[in-house]
Amino acid sequence: MKNLIRTTLKTSLALLLLVSSVGVSFASQTTQIVGFDVEDFNIGNMLTWQTTVEVDNKEFVIQRSIDGANFTTIGTVDGTGTTVDKQSYSFLDLSADKGITRYRLKQVNYDGAFVFSNIIKIDKSGANNLTITSITPLEQGGMVEVVLDVKKPSTVTYNVSKLDFYLVYTATQTLQTGKNIISVDVSDFEEGTYQITIEGDKESESIIFKNTKKKNMRTFADFDDGKMISDQEMN
Numbered sequence: 331m332k333n334l335i336r337t338t339l340k341t342s343l344a345l346l347l348l349v350s351s352v353g354v355s356f357a358s359q360t361t362q363i364v365g366f367d368v369e370d371f372n373i374g375n376m377l378t379w380q381t382t383v384e385v386d387n388k389e390f391v392i393q394r395s396i397d398g399a400n401f402t403t404i405g406t407v408d409g410t411g412t413t414v415d416k417q418s419y420s421f422l423d424l425s426a427d428k429g430i431t432r433y434r435l436k437q438v439n440y441d442g443a444f445v446f447s448n449i450i451k452i453d454k455s456g457a458n459n460l461t462i463t464s465i466t467p468l469e470q471g472g473m474v475e476v477v478l479d480v481k482k483p484s485t486v487t488y489n490v491s492k493l494d495f496y497l498v499y500t501a502t503q504t505l506q507t508g509k510n511i512i513s514v515d516v517s518d519f520e521e522g523t524y525q526i527t528i529e530g531d532k533e534s535e536s537i538i539f540k541n542t543k544k545k546n547m548r549t550f551a552d553f554d555d556g557k558m559i560s561d562q563e564m565n
Contacts, residue, residue: 374424391436429455472517
């Protein structure tokens with residue numbers, strides 16, 4: 331009987347120590363960020379990262395810097411709280427400038443405690459031939475004008491698509507050195523937000539505009555310098 335009691339006590343003590351050990355181990359962990367990276371995503375810089383474990387994780391604050399010393403907050407992404415499952419996150423910086431841009435994450439807990447990630451950078455300071463300087467909607471004709479600054483003559487292809495990347499218009503145009511204007515007739519486009527992407531030699535520039543004048547979109551029509559893309563052609 332005494333041996334049985336001793337065995338039961340030893341087993342209970344071992345289980346208690348095991349539970350306590352696991353509890354201390356988990357509590358001592360912090361949110362672990364891995365794979366923090368940035369990529370040129372045509373319309374902006376795409377930041378991606380993962381976590382292997384999260385403890386009391388409220389959010390990630392995304393910060394950006396030009397000089398590597400002074401950082402400003404440009405957005406937040408909600409955390410998952412507490413989990414041991416791998417999580418994936420992303421953030422698209424639509425207002426990134428050309429040149430070298432640095433990023434870091436500020437991981438914030440629910441109690442206000444925080445830690446910074448490593449700093450990553452992307453260099454987009456290559457010699458660009460095309461630069462979009464402005465976009466102007468012309469109400470009377472249902473036109474949109476994109477103004478570009480061009481360093482040397484070139485032929486470009488410009489595409490108009492919805493934000494889900496559904497292509498609705500494409501055309502080509504030869505540009506000369508200096509100021510150039512690309513005009514797009516949007517009078518037959520459905521109301522909504524669109525993106526114009528201008529593609530040159532190994533580079534592209536994009537800008538977003540909103541068409542507020544609601545029209546029924548044509549499915550197919552030929553133009554002098556381009557054409558509307560039909561559902562049949564897309565398949």
